[in-house]
Amino acid sequence: MFSDKVMDNLKRASWIRAMFEQGNKLKQEFGAENVYDYSIGNPEVEPPIEVVEAINEIAADDSPGIHRYMPNAGYPFVKKAIAGKLAVQYGMEVPDENICMVCGAAAGLNVVFKSILNPDEEVIIFAPYFAEYKFYVGNGGGMPVVVETKDDFQIDVEAFKSAITYKTKAVLINSPNNPTGVVYSEETLKDMAKVIKEKEKELGINILLISDEPYNEITYDVEKLPVVFQIFEKAVVVNSYSKSLALPGERIGYIAVSPKIESCDKLMAAIIFNNRTLGFVNAPAISQRIVEKAINASVNSDIYKERRDVLYNHLISLGFKCQKPDGAFYLFVKSPVEDELEFVAKAQKYNVLVVPGRGFGRAGYFRMSFCISLDTIKRSLPALDKIASEYF
Amino acid sequence: MFSDKVMDNLKRASWIRAMFEQGNKLKQEFGAENVYDYSIGNPEVEPPIEVVEAINEIAADDSPGIHRYMPNAGYPFVKKAIAGKLAVQYGMEVPDENICMVCGAAAGLNVVFKSILNPDEEVIIFAPYFAEYKFYVGNGGGMPVVVETKDDFQIDVEAFKSAITYKTKAVLINSPNNPTGVVYSEETLKDMAKVIKEKEKELGINILLISDEPYNEITYDVEKLPVVFQIFEKAVVVNSYSKSLALPGERIGYIAVSPKIESCDKLMAAIIFNNRTLGFVNAPAISQRIVEKAINASVNSDIYKERRDVLYNHLISLGFKCQKPDGAFYLFVKSPVEDELEFVAKAQKYNVLVVPGRGFGRAGYFRMSFCISLDTIKRSLPALDKIASEYF
Numbered sequence: 134m135f136s137d138k139v140m141d142n143l144k145r146a147s148w149i150r151a152m153f154e155q156g157n158k159l160k161q162e163f164g165a166e167n168v169y170d171y172s173i174g175n176p177e178v179e180p181p182i183e184v185v186e187a188i189n190e191i192a193a194d195d196s197p198g199i200h201r202y203m204p205n206a207g208y209p210f211v212k213k214a215i216a217g218k219l220a221v222q223y224g225m226e227v228p229d230e231n232i233c234m235v236c237g238a239a240a241g242l243n244v245v246f247k248s249i250l251n252p253d254e255e256v257i258i259f260a261p262y263f264a265e266y267k268f269y270v271g272n273g274g275g276m277p278v279v280v281e282t283k284d285d286f287q288i289d290v291e292a293f294k295s296a297i298t299y300k301t302k303a304v305l306i307n308s309p310n311n312p313t314g315v316v317y318s319e320e321t322l323k324d325m326a327k328v329i330k331e332k333e334k335e336l337g338i339n340i341l342l343i344s345d346e347p348y349n350e351i352t353y354d355v356e357k358l359p360v361v362f363q364i365f366e367k368a369v370v371v372n373s374y375s376k377s378l379a380l381p382g383e384r385i386g387y388i389a390v391s392p393k394i395e396s397c398d399k400l401m402a403a404i405i406f407n408n409r410t411l412g413f414v415n416a417p418a419i420s421q422r423i424v425e426k427a428i429n430a431s432v433n434s435d436i437y438k439e440r441r442d443v444l445y446n447h448l449i450s451l452g453f454k455c456q457k458p459d460g461a462f463y464l465f466v467k468s469p470v471e472d473e474l475e476f477v478a479k480a481q482k483y484n485v486l487v488v489p490g491r492g493f494g495r496a497g498y499f500r501m502s503f504c505i506s507l508d509t510i511k512r513s514l515p516a517l518d519k520i521a522s523e524y525f
Numbered sequence: 526m527f528s529d530k531v532m533d534n535l536k537r538a539s540w541i542r543a544m545f546e547q548g549n550k551l552k553q554e555f556g557a558e559n560v561y562d563y564s565i566g567n568p569e570v571e572p573p574i575e576v577v578e579a580i581n582e583i584a585a586d587d588s589p590g591i592h593r594y595m596p597n598a599g600y601p602f603v604k605k606a607i608a609g610k611l612a613v614q615y616g617m618e619v620p621d622e623n624i625c626m627v628c629g630a631a632a633g634l635n636v637v638f639k640s641i642l643n644p645d646e647e648v649i650i651f652a653p654y655f656a657e658y659k660f661y662v663g664n665g666g667g668m669p670v671v672v673e674t675k676d677d678f679q680i681d682v683e684a685f686k687s688a689i690t691y692k693t694k695a696v697l698i699n700s701p702n703n704p705t706g707v708v709y710s711e712e713t714l715k716d717m718a719k720v721i722k723e724k725e726k727e728l729g730i731n732i733l734l735i736s737d738e739p740y741n742e743i744t745y746d747v748e749k750l751p752v753v754f755q756i757f758e759k760a761v762v763v764n765s766y767s768k769s770l771a772l773p774g775e776r777i778g779y780i781a782v783s784p785k786i787e788s789c790d791k792l793m794a795a796i797i798f799n800n801r802t803l804g805f806v807n808a809p810a811i812s813q814r815i816v817e818k819a820i821n822a823s824v825n826s827d828i829y830k831e832r833r834d835v836l837y838n839h840l841i842s843l844g845f846k847c848q849k850p851d852g853a854f855y856l857f858v859k860s861p862v863e864d865e866l867e868f869v870a871k872a873q874k875y876n877v878l879v880v881p882g883r884g885f886g887r888a889g890y891f892r893m894s895f896c897i898s899l900d901t902i903k904r905s906l907p908a909l910d911k912i913a914s915e916y917f
Contacts (some may be wrong), residue, residue, distance in 0.1 A: 134731045134759075134788075136665075137643055139795045142802075175594045184592075188811075192584035200576075200772035202567045236628060236776070236805060243804035247664075251529055268802035272639075273528075339526045367526075380592035382810030384628070396526075403531045410534075410660035412635035413628060417809040418774030419580075 147264065148492030149173060152477075156486045163484055169513035171501040172486045174311065174462065178432050178504065180379045187426035191419055200418055205409045206401075207234025207387075207416055211425040215387055218428055223360045231392055233404050234416035236384040238347045238373035239265065244411060245343060245369055245388060246273025246303075248403035254302040256343075259288060260494035261465060263311045263345075275302065279494060285456055286313040286465070290324045297332045303341040304329070308358070309348040312493045312500040313465040314441075314458020316352060319359040326365050342368040347386070350377035350431040352460035353438045362391045369400075374424055376461075377431045385420035437462050440503045444510050447517060452525035462504040465490065469524035473499050479523060483516040539656065540884030541565060544869075548878045555876055561905035563893035564878045566703065566854065570824050570896065572771045579818035583811055592810055597801045598793075599626025599779075599808055603817040607779055610820055615752045623784055625796050626808040628776040630739045630765035631657065636803060637735055637761055637780060638665030638695075640795035646694040648735075651680060652886035653857060655703045655737075667694065671886060677848055678705040678857070682716045689724045695733040696721070700750070701740040704885045704892040705857040706833075706850020708744060711751040718757050734760040739778070742769035742823040744852040745830045754783045761792075766816055768853075769823045777812035829854050832895045836902050839909060844917035854896040857882070861916035865891050871915060875908040 152172035159168045191199075206212065212232040219227040235241040246256065250273040258266050260279050270277040280296045283289045293304075304325070308317040329340045342365040349358055349372065361368045373386030388404055390397050408415070445457055445464060454467040466487075468476040473489050477499055480487055490498030503510060544564035551560045583591075598604065604624040611619040627633040638648065642665040650658050652671050662669040672688045675681045685696075696717070700709040721732045734757040741750055741764065753760045765778030780796055782789050800807070833850060840847055846859040858879075860868040865881050869891055872879055882890030895902060 134733070134786075135641055135792060135795050136639065139640055139798060140791070143794055143798055173594075177590075179589060180592055185587075188584045192580045195577075197571060198569075200572055200774050202565075202773045236809075239801075239804035239806050241804070247528065248531055249527055265802060269804065272803060341526070380810075381594045382592050382807065384806060384809050394526075399532070400527060402535055403527055406531060406535055409631075410657060411664060411803065412631035412633070412661065413805070414631050414776060415774060417628075417776050417812060418772075419811055420809060 142268070148488050149264070152486050152488050155481065159481070159484055159486070167484055169485045169509060169516060170505065171503065172488050174502045174504055175381065176376060176379045176432070176462075176504045177506050178379050178436055181427065181430040181432055183427035183430035184378055184380065184423055187423045190426060191422050199422075203415060203418065205415050206232070206405045208418075208421050208425070211421045214425045214428045215389075219389060223362050225362060226392065227362070227389055228392055231390045231397060231401060233388045233401065233408055234421055235386050235388055235408060236413050236416050237375060237381070237386045238345055238371050239269070240384070240408075240413050241371035241373070241386055241388045242266070242269045242305075242343070242345060243272055244404055244407045244413070245371060246270055246275060247407040247411060248400065249273070249302055249341060250275035251302075253300065255298060255300045257293065257296055257301060257304045259306065261286070261312050261490060261498070262494050263307060264492050264494075266305060276300075286310065286315040288317060288321050288325065290321065290328060293325060294328045294332065297328070297336070297340070299336045299338055301332075301338060301340055303343050305343045305345060307345040309352055309458070309460025311348065311461055312463045313456060314461045314463050315456060316355055316358065316459040319364070322359050322361065322364045329365070339367065344368060344370045346370055347373040347376050348461040351434045351437055351462060353434065353441065353458070355459050362393070365391070367391065367394050378424070378427060379432050380420075380423070383417065383420045383423070385416055385424055437504065440505075440507055440510055443507065444501065444503050447514055451517065451521035453521070462502060464501045464503065465493075465498050466501060468497050468499055471497055473497055480520050483520050485513060485516050485520060534660070540880050541656070544878050544880050547873065551873070551876055551878070559876055561877045561901060561908060562897065563895065564880050566894045566896055567773065568768060568771045568824070568854075568896045569898050570771050570828055573819065573822040573824055575819035575822035576770055576772065576815055579815045580811075582818060583814050591814075595807060595810065597807050598624070598797045600810075600813050600817070603813045604779075606817045606820045607781075611781060615754050617754060618784065619754070619781055620784055623782045623789060623793060625780045625793065625800055626813055627778050627780055627800060628805050628808050629767060629773070629778045630737055630763050631661070632776070632800075632805050633763035633765070633778050633780045634658070634661045634697075634735070634737060635664055636796055636799045636805070637763060638662055638667060639799045639803060640792065641665070641733060642667035642694055645692065647690060647692045649685065649688055649693060649696045651698065653678070653704050653882060653890070654886050655699060656884050656886075658697060668692075678702065678707040680709060680713050680717065682713065682720060685717060686720045686724065689720070689728070689732070691728045691730055693724075693730060693732055695735050697735045697737060699737040701744060701850070701852025703740065703853055704855045705848060706853045706855050707848060708747050708750065708851040711756070714751050714753065714756045721757070731759065736760060736762045738762055739765040739768050740853040743826045743829055743854060745826065745833060745850070747851050754785070757783070759783065759786050770816070770819060771824050772812075772815070775809065775812045775815070777808055777816055829896065832899055832902055835899065836893065836895050839906055843909065843913035845913070854894060856893045856895065857885075857890050858893060860889050860891055863889055865889055872912050875912050877905060877908050877912060
């Protein structure tokens, strides 16, 4: 009755979802306030005031037609607002028509892969990775090729180079990174761009750099994120307002295609076609209007910085080993025992929920999502002490 | 650089989109008020007052977390409201957990096809059909098989029977129908159910009936739509509020799986998985809340009935041949010349935009969408007279 492939995928349970369900069970048993749920990246922070004001303005707007279909790529005035912001951030013009509004970054990535991939073409992703990437590439008919990062989770440019074949169609990067919080340096990206250029020439292929940037507004001690449109010849940025405006439930983001790409109008046509036929049709009208009205707003990343510092410093003081995140709201911590499932089970005994690293393609680690309240984090510290005392 | 298949699809231009663009050109040249655009199904009617009130309530709601992720299948309280309404409409219980909120019917159909189809399995669709169906089936990896309907656009049950093979996985029906406005009778559906049962036994296969029902609240002189969950053993309903609440831009609908399906929990798991991994993640939070608050609201179909009557009666009086629609807001009219492209071009000379039937898999006809204002329809009548005078 069902798709065999989907049934097969369902058997390989999502670790994040499994933890989420385990969390609900524990919360029922012990009370929500006694469970420390570091499992999911669902921002506890509320949207900035500009979003609240935008929704009030939209509710008060009685112009006709504001809930009708608009062009599949989104409202022209919304795309214009985003293009204006990108021009400043990127230090270069991004034409409005190179932007397509989408139902969040997950939608954007599915649309881009469907637009570029022929059967069995390869997309390079870096481990540890956001687990859904493999499904997105598969939905587009392609094959994910996993390249391991270095011990500090920075890209190993030599390993990247070795992974490129004549079937390589794209490279997907995610910086600030989920699950590691790492931000790739301009130098690393420039080295990657050089490798891509060499390999394109050698193999007679075209390689698209796809940059998934939902955490671009959540960085710590980072002066400015490198601009992929400046560094790479052929780049596409996929972004979402789920984190920067704290409204993941509203499904809103965009795809921006670099104007440096030859015949980028064809790529845009393919993107808009797939946005329509994959069933998104257009990004939600209200969400688009919110983005336009709150175009310069963003959650205050200092809120997350404080949480990072409390949690990170405490873990380090206990003897845990962890790369200090420069962005996003995750810690990817080395498990004190080789089998991190054993550690995850132990932590659950103290009502602390973390996600096994194998869910992100790197066993021996676990992820803690610190987008929960500072109070919850502080109240969890004694439980972390007890867990640590069993290992250190 | 791009997906060959997508580039190939792009070449086969969408007729609806082509007309939409031609319309914009004509409107620039002659002024919007002098162009009679019957091309697109974008409701000109405003959402009912309950929707406006719902948006005001949502804007005033300062509870924390209302824009966060919720379960991928949607808010439990929204699914509960829909299940309650379906119980009355269907005369049978539909468990909340058999409902998945989706970003409109286009999303729902993509999710369902991805959940059931193995490579090259067949989905039967009936011509004339909504042109996007072929893409949705293809995205799920399946093959659309087109069965012609009778002259009155009712299903030819014998032709349907002949089209079923051991590869048939599903049958997609759409009633009230786009583009014909036809409503399938209970008798026809019961005959189809009988054929499915016979063929399942004969071929040792399972066939899912998928009913795409976005126009279910827009019917004329129809007492009650047949209930597919009652008639078929294995049925899935895909619905959208784009037409019934006139908010197509907000992307909101649902999938309902018949509780009669054995292991329907597995099908739901596959649907929720694909809703997530195809990149929808969840239906927009605000749109879900609107639906719950406006659960008993619907646009007044008498508005459309008046428009249907004015346009239909006038066309018939001029000599055109057309099935009188029982639902939806389209007329599918026989072209007075065999090549309907010739007729479409002629109509454009009088600033009347209609869509060629070949865009819906039936050449020799054209579609007129009467979800435009009554005033526009009335002002278009002299132009229709002039067009008719060239043929009759």
